[in-house]
Amino acid sequence: MAVLREEFTLCGLIAGAGAGAGQGLLGLEPGPDPDRVLLTDRGRTATLYKVSDQKPLGSWSVKQDQTITCPAVCNFETGEYIAVHDDKVLRIWKDEDVNLDKVFKATLTAEVYRIHSLPHTEPLVLFKGGAVQTLDALLAAPQQEIENVISDEVIRWSEAFMETQQPVLIFTTEKNGNYFVYVQKVNPNILHKYKLEQEESSHPLSFAAYTKNNILTLLCLYSNGYVYKILMSLQHSVPEEEQILSKSLLLKTVVSDTALKGASLAILDKDHVAVLGSLDSPPNIAKECLSIWNTKFQTLQTSKELPQGTSGQLWCYGERFFLTHGKVLTVIVYKCETSSLAAAVGKLKDTQTSGMRTVSSYVNWNMLQEDDLGSPHAQQSVTAKTESKRTLRLRRNNVAKVQRDTLTVEQLLSDIKDSSQNDVEEELWQFLSNAEMSDFQATVGYIITGLVNRCKTEPTFYPRNCLVQLIQTQGLSYSLCPDLMAVALEKTDVHLLQLCLQQFPDIPEAVTCACLKAFLSIDDDNLQGTNVNLDSVISYIDITLNDQVKKQSATVQNGFSSELMEEDSCDTQLTPKPHVVDTEELCPVGPQKAALLNAILYSAYSETFLLPHLKDLSAQQVILFLRYLQYLYIKCSEKVTMDFPGMLSPTIYQIMDWMCLLLDAHFTVVVMLPEAKGLLFSLHKFVRAQARFYSELNKIEGSLQELQRTKPQKDVGLYSIEMLELV
Template identity: 65%
Template sequence: MCRERWRLPNMAALCESFTLCGLGPGSGVGLDGGLLALEPGPDRDHVLLTDRGRTATLFKVSDQKPLGCWSAKHGQIITCPVVCNSETHEYIAVHDDKVLRIWKNTDVNLDKAFKATLSADVYRIHSLPKGGPVVLFKGGGVRTLDVLLEAPQQEIENIISDEVIKWSEAFMEREQPVLIFATEKNGDSFVYVQKLKMNNLHKYKLEQQELSKALSFTAYIKNQIITLLCLSSNDCVYKFLIPLQQNMEEEEQILPRSLLLNLSVSGSVLKGTSFVVLDKDHIAVLGSLATAGEESKECLTIWNTKFQTLQTSKELPLGTSGQIWCYEKKFFFTHGKVLTVVIYKCETSSLAAAVGKLKDSQAPDVSSFVDWNNLGDEELVISFQSQQSVALKPESGMTDASTTVFENELRQVMSKGQMPDFQATIGCVVTAIINRCKANPKYYPRNFLLQIVENQDLSYSLCPDLMVVALEKKDLHLLQICLQRFPDIPEEITYACLKAFLSISDAYLQRIDLNLESVICYLDIELNNKEVKTEIVENGFSTELEQDIWETKITKKLHVTGDSESCPVGPQKAALLNAILHSSYSETFLLPHLKNLPAQQAVLFLRYLYYLYVKCSEKITTTLPGTCPPTVNQIMDWLCLLLDAHFSVMVMLPEAKELLSKLHKFVRAQVRFYSELNKIEGSLQELQRLNHQKDPHTYSVEVLELI
């Protein structure tokens, strides 16, 4: 029986599609057809296509054309997908299971490329950024390419015996190559994790549903934890968590599974064949959508795993091979006798998208919510793998030594992330620590709290007193991280942070360690370069332009001096205020608090918002440079909020009058600028309409004068 699902506005969509290339015989529809693989090329716009035969082709996706094609000679078969070495831009392939080939883009004849015959059959080669290629053999042995080339005939160990490898993937974690592969034997699935530099191998058995079979795997890594996703034959997607840090060697561990997604909605069931992860809240599944009494239809679907909803789907009437790949916000899959590319987009999955203002799309949000009925109020007992336990009560009198032991053991628990309600558990630990901070003012493990907030997907609701205590301690770095990461901060706390940031002097802030990534790219030039420089304004106008600016010729270049508008705050305070601009809020609840902001602080904040608005308007893109800077919409929303809350005060303050006048002139100039652009757009559209009405065989030259 299908579950009823709460429908939210679509946070994912399938956009335009196009054909990349035609497919040869044997590469079309059906599970026996398809391609050997599709891999990233040497450039973000390139992909490497390997067919089930002798040929590998490099395509430029945006131009839909091949850049190079290489074929093995007759009688040879490429048995391992071609990959590109991201460091050397060389291509690597294996034909006939054991023959390794390496060539460059300028090489034409594959038969004349570098050749090495290996001692064992190769399953797959994975190319890692900054880590070089990694070779996985069919017997489970793993070698880096440079080690393998030193002695191609070296003996390769047989690890998996009579198991068969079904899937593999490789990652770089803390500059260390990590390879994971899944095997099958007698209906059971196993997973191996190999850390190459440490020569450390762990084997796991996957907990499975009876009468179900693993169809497809994918995985990603974060905070020393591998998240393995499995598409099962019972129309479900399951999640397994694998910690990279292991304290004891065990022969074989059983990995518990948790249901991530049930592929059914509104009486229809999706029989998935393959899937890919788009982000932490979205997956794409290729398969057949079956409805009772109707013929099943192959389709591409995007699902929201947080809200358990089908976001969008696209029917594929010509059939597919059941394979799908995803690179650079594009899907690649066979459709009939061609390889199709579909562009997609995904938005952050958060209730803030429907209520209040949404956080910036680059900021992380909480990955899941928990069963609050399972949480303890007074104490939290964490059971460790060594069968020890740590109980942390607010009133407990822990010594420095015991505190250090507790923090070290808790770090080990956080690296595993396998316990039920893991986020809630960490939230309870943070709450217990904060309660102890309240009871003992001398106790405040700042670095430990900062590490937890940076590495765990927490929320304000899971540790509600954390930001309150951080405000009392003036822990600005922790407040900055919380504002960037917590999606559910109450407007009262956001206002308290804003007031605290504006009241602290720049001299004090210079001694504080803060993250300046959001400001350094547009503040460093002005802070370090005192010379007056001339810059062409591409979009927007100087606030000192006169009313008659539009009487000048359109071709006149507008200039503004670099010191016409300087940042009113230092980089540290700017970074803190940017964190405020990124926070989620509802205008109804925030506005009453903003009215209590002291007048001088309101003017300072308005000056900074005005400065950001001018900076955004200097370029055509209206986007500030740097990592996760404020967007023009966020700046405008806060400008309007601040003026709504303090307009009567602003018009009375002498220092605010000039600022308001400059803001008024600047906005008016931009309105006129966009108005002229709209006129030009209308004229061009009219031209296009007139051209369509004329005889296309008649040649003429016309001059259009815009007045």
């Protein structure tokens, strides 16, 4: 069984990269880890994205008069990125590089078609002439002559695999309507050539392949909607003459004579494939859709229409589909389960049913009687023959009551619409205690959406405990419940906002800034007693010291203190010397507000989208936030590790980044404000001292390295004093 789950937009596309024939992206390759992908457009730019955050991590472009002609890939061995522009110019760079014009460059003698990167081996470079070289061998002699393997043939598709710890590359070519398959082994260097059987009324649209037990399986999607399967052995040790490959029909994706256009094929597992394409209906209206098929039983598992059109390109990494939909790059999460005949005909025993559940899966301890009927051991000890009618009747009543108390998702959503707040909280607690949901994240999303919708239409309804409980399941994201934080901001529920900021990876920058503005505008007195998690601040804020200073400032007025008068019974005038506390040691905000601001500092963001919203802060809010950031920076610099202990405590890099962002957004305002003069001066003084300190450390490090390089003289056995001058 296969299902399509949540869908979200990864990024917008530049003009010419959206839907339509001949449009689309140059390529989308996996990044250094499963949560990152490397996108290359049909222009000058390659961008690295973090999928879960939907944020760009880095972007690199070639010059105005240059064009990237080969999709950028990640070298999994070195962590570097590789791309080719203008067909022959190879570029290699790292994350910290900014300008591609200044990175490593190698000009080759032949045009490159594609670079394939595999784990635990060197990337393979496939040239348009059919030759294959490892990247190391190519960089050792960039000007070497490249052999032309194919003649008058055009490469249509290629892919690389690891089989028996050796790289294997397969690519298909086309010439005058004939299609050929090449299988290239790198070590040893062996090339096999095959020819595909011709179809009279159809032609291949897309290819996909996988290897297992030295057998290469090639799947071909034809324009008539048929998917064919071709098997090739990888055990041949010597090149053979060109052979005609025999193919077998694997799947029919089109039941009529309608032609398939702009289609892509992807292999999901041994029993499932995905097809993206459009069918020409009788009025010549193309209907594009994404579908998942079961190849074992030749059944359609699920499908999704794409009304805004696609470019026909489909990528699949880590149970995620990546495809262009209109003017955006869309990500669709999918799930495939092991295929069986019982599942195909709907007769598979499902232990995670959404309806009634048996008593053995949930025991309500409030219903147990003195004879322990709910215990499985007690049930086994009492046989049916000796069981009394009273005990049997009592057990049946308990079973019926437990079944009535067990809720389905549909029943809970219906009760959320009209039940009282107390009833909703009780039913939700019971549902989460009983239920074992197969699609937990989607179910929790439905529930919290129902709660938020009622909160918006009924202002008096706000089940705060329910919302907190659902967020703490860690199965939510902002995209699943986009209105939740808006309702929490309206109710000024700082605890709920703190939880969202700590757990949601995809919060928009506008919402983050709205939370920051709300936190800065709340008085510390109003936050006293608020349920806020203080784990991120207890390592550097002395709450007792802050309270003592507040009490001192509150009791002494105009030099008069009633406590001092009671203690001083003589006429001698005494000058009390209270404990002097440096105000710079005190946090400018209370511990509750500090914890809330730390949640802001810890959230993900993009500078491009964050800066415009930071400008909405008032001048007083900017000064207060800067003072807190300065306090954090000084406290963090006092640590040997330059970091605060704790999971959610801000790092020194996050503190400095936010400080720079805030100054960039409000530089003119901060410079003009009189109260900011002292803040900027002390901040400048501290940063300058830090820079001077690290400069001296660098000098000491250089001197120590010089001493280590000094050759020790021979020991003559005499007492001597040696003078070393450190320059």
